[in-house]
Amino acid sequence: MVGRGGVLRRTGGAVVLGTSLLGRLRRRDPGDAILRRAARLTLVASVVFFGCRYGAGSSTLATYGLFGTIAAGSFAQLPGPARRRARILVQSLPVVWALIAVGSLLAWSTWAAAGGMLVVGFVVAFAGVGNPRLVGLASAFQLFYILASFPPYQPGTLPERLGGVTLAVALLAAAEVFLWPDPVPVSYRQRLAEAADGIAAFLDATAGRLTDPHAAAVDRDTRRERAHDAVTAIELNRSPPASAPTAAGAQDRALRICAAALREVLAEADRLAADAPAEPIPDLAAARLLSSCADTTRAAGRSLSPGAPAVAAADLDGAVGRAEAAYPVGAGNARDAPDVPRLCRDATALALADQVRVFAVGCRVATGARLVGDDASSGLFEYARHSPWTLYWWQFRSHLAPRSAHLHSSLRLAVALAIARVAAGVLQLTHGFWVLLATLTVLRTSAADTRTALRPAVLGTIVGAVVSGGVMLLVDELIVYAIVLPVTMLLAFGVGRLLGPVWQQALFTVLLTVVFAQLGPEGWRLAEARLVDVLLGTVIGVLAGVAMWPRGAGHDLRYNAARYLAANADAVDQTVQAVLGAVPPPEGALDRVRRRMVLIDSSYCQYHSERHDPHRQQLNWDAVLSAGHHVLPGAESLLRRNPPGCLAGWPEAAALLRDSAGRLRSAYDTLAEEATHGGTAARPPVSTRCVDQLDRIRPLLGEADLESVRHLVEVDRWLAGLADSLTRISPPAADELVGHRRKP
Template identity: 75%
Template structure:
């Protein structure tokens, strides 16, 4: 009954057997390399580096993508592994030299994740290769043997990834974007039908669209699959997700303004159907080998809508058709977001859009190559208040101190101290505290069992036979049962390995316990003493600044259409803040989420800033600076609305900075409400074009208010 219960528990935690398959591949490679090198060749050095090379690359490296991609990453990383082994071997002659190398290499390896947080999955493995080689005995002549052992293990592991029980291809973020685009396109078609020929089914399509778009949240995406890199493709994927959310919001506003009587020739409907087709094509373009989305039809539809948009009644004394202007303005705003989606799909597919697209602030980065984008990311975070910099320095200092302590106390297995520090230390004190308890308790339990086994069983053949079983237990069963079990079984595995390399009896378990305790203490002390708040604090601070400058941009944009200076400077600051907060969001995705941060809907909160930037640029293209100058009543209305929005952005920024849930937001208004606000002003101007400008600017402000209102706890 106990075995059946345990098996059921494992299956529930690993329904696709992905963890067990990966553990089985690692078991075959690690055990095979160890047996061949230790008992076939008779080289403990080859056996040690072969086994730990397989463990570091197969268990500590968290690799993204399908099996061929993971295998390619492993083989491509070999030159870096060789360099780290060489550095560790050559610096092992002196404790301070090894610790200095640990400080530099630890920082460089950890800080490399700034350009691509998914590299953090390789960072722990890279650290282990240097750590293992940096301990006595100092044997530069053994370097070729070490390199051969690690190379054999990594190459065999790469082959096993492809040919031994390969994992099913995971659902990529691109595929999620494609599915979300299809769902949103279906909702746009249903909304167009609602405006011309109402039919049942729109609400079901709306709910389906919101469900698939909600799946694009980084919180619902594993770190290995999330588009968190600084390169153009990952940035474009994140922008596509934000654009789809904005398309849904504008579609809701359009559906809320259904005319009392269906109008078959409604211009907004024609544009909406084109937007649905383009959204669908953008989703299809995300599939491998699919042609890129063509913007020609959408651009032509937007051009026709803009050309017809200012036209008023033949009699200049008649009032303009403001309800139609409201619907047309909303449809054009929706089309702008669809265009952002389409250009983002092009960039994500590897294309470089034309100059007109890259001049837009949202896609300015697409003109630059990957190395330029990575350098910008590194440079942005070489700042005293960067959480990335803090995390890399914290880890490097902790490992260097652990290396000095291991050398000063002349510990036989000193690399266990650094391994414990690497295991316990996290990017925040909260994460470190969570990792400490299972690490210590698991080590105590594993050391107790190991000591008992060593006292009872002395024949090495028993431990040789037990090696595959302990590897499978440590990296398969232990990972599924939890950190405490994994640490205990890993301690047992190390005992089984080192009994075959250099028998030390029960003192081996004692050494393991002492080393892990020392490493855990160092990790905790450094984690508490050096910037303990991690990326969550960095994200809240950058998000607050981003929202504040977004509120500034709203006011400056309104002032521009009323005759003030263009808001180029403030929009530039919004772009700069967007880069920083986007990077912080990606780093935060890798951390344990503090309860205070869970109160904030990060996708919605950061999306309102994205809406400001893309919306302001499109708005000013159709409504140039000064288009509403000389209309005092309109100026009063717009300034009041902009001031209310600015206050709402500032309040949201304050609450985000403190980790508090959002307070009351501006009430979103539809076209009917806009009519009530605008109608008293229409007698003051005889220009239908000016009325169109007023409707569109007021509609943009109303859309921003609706975005703020969508934010929930």
């Protein structure tokens, strides 16, 4: 009985342990997405490997088929639904063929292969600047060249190599669509559309508030809260790298501009809600314009859905025209004191409409619709009028700069891989491509990320090598390795990924040992070679990460942010000077803002994929980028409604505006200093309520005509809105600092 009880206790303990492990895996993979993907990879890799190795009797076919499956299925990071991922895989085949052919032809010499690795490593990595599909495929493409560039030099086997990879990619693409397909993820466009719906509802409530201050206050507050939650959800730091619109293409770029525009729309709506009149004004132009903005925002958001019609801004333009025509009317006349609060509300509504129009045009660009007329009037979307090849060339050219984060990371990776290739060739390592694979796995865009990836890579490889060596000393039957291969695949692709980097690296080491035990007679020394190769590759990766631009995109982002904020300050100052008649329109200053926006935008996109130092205070980079999006359309619309020199004959107004612009420039300079050196100081909130505007302007009214008062109110209101946008550039909350790492 005691013995039976002991057996039962041990059995029960094993069941509890297994249940606990299963529960842990389910918690880390609630939708079973990782396990489904692992099952697909296991099935495809097993079919390809067994069919080529034992069916066709070709080790070359089996090697390239298996590694083609691993590269395209595990190293490639492709976002979107299954059919889109499958289409990208199939379309990438010509590039894969070219890389394998080049690698095979350069394998005759270590130095030729290393030179090819330097070129291929840089070109593949840097190409992601312009082509969003290459971002997720870069590691896979490099792996294809790496595998082919090692001896034996056998150009005659090129058809078998290409055949194995083609079979693997084709089967994997079919499996993505037909074998346990993943549910369609919530895309960034869907979240952007939800944010647009939430903001439109808040705009409707705010319009009602302006004409009836007692209308549904509780409902308005609820809509405001929902709108703020929806806008928070579209910040890039809350999106995983695979679904965030961080590519350099026209559509992703437009989505980022749309998100910034929605943030500004919400901020302007908050100001209007706070400026509701004490008594209802049934015929308020701002309320009518706000309702039109709500309709346009809602329609533009819904146009982001597949198959939805593109939104047209004609109705909004008509509403803006009517609001501009009614702008001075009802705000007082020549014999009465101007109604400055009403002028403030009208100016705020027009500023809000400018941002809604940016959002509507951005949605057209994001859906691939062609721009017509003056859809690019804000200057933010002028790039969308050009062909994709022109855009890519501009993007490449703008990043061939000393401070480009993309240039730094591409050069770092290319040099590290080339050095690893030379080391593997000079030392005549049997499985030298493992050295480059380890370098590719460990090396990150910053030294901090590289250091983080180092420990699991080394520790996992040691554990895997010890286990593999022990197994190979005890087992010498080929059939055993063939039987356990699918199990090790499932563990490496699925369970290891769920348990953590150390487990993933250990199980991947065991998988490679099981594979090569069926391809060659090396025995337990295969585990030893794996350990030596990985240690060498990690050393090279760490040295490259420490020696070449170790601070990653964060350093470049701070530098580019400082120059971007300085350009914004110049544009604001020159816009004010133009209104006062001191300088011509600031076309050059606005153009500098656009150019510097490209670099900070791309630096932030790369920064988004890095691990951030938790001990270093971070800026709200989404708000930093939004500052420029506020300046550009705002300045252009302001100068359209308030032509240069419109306030030239009013010295008191000139003194007030220059004082406001000077304080704003100081705020930009302070923020640029904080961005450069890290840390942020608390900034007091800026009042943008119309009652405070009235207190500032009342002493200047005197005998001024209504048109001049209107110009003064709108310019001063714009400066106050810019100052308010700077107060929002504060450290994000701790739960918003989501560190994302590139998958090994």
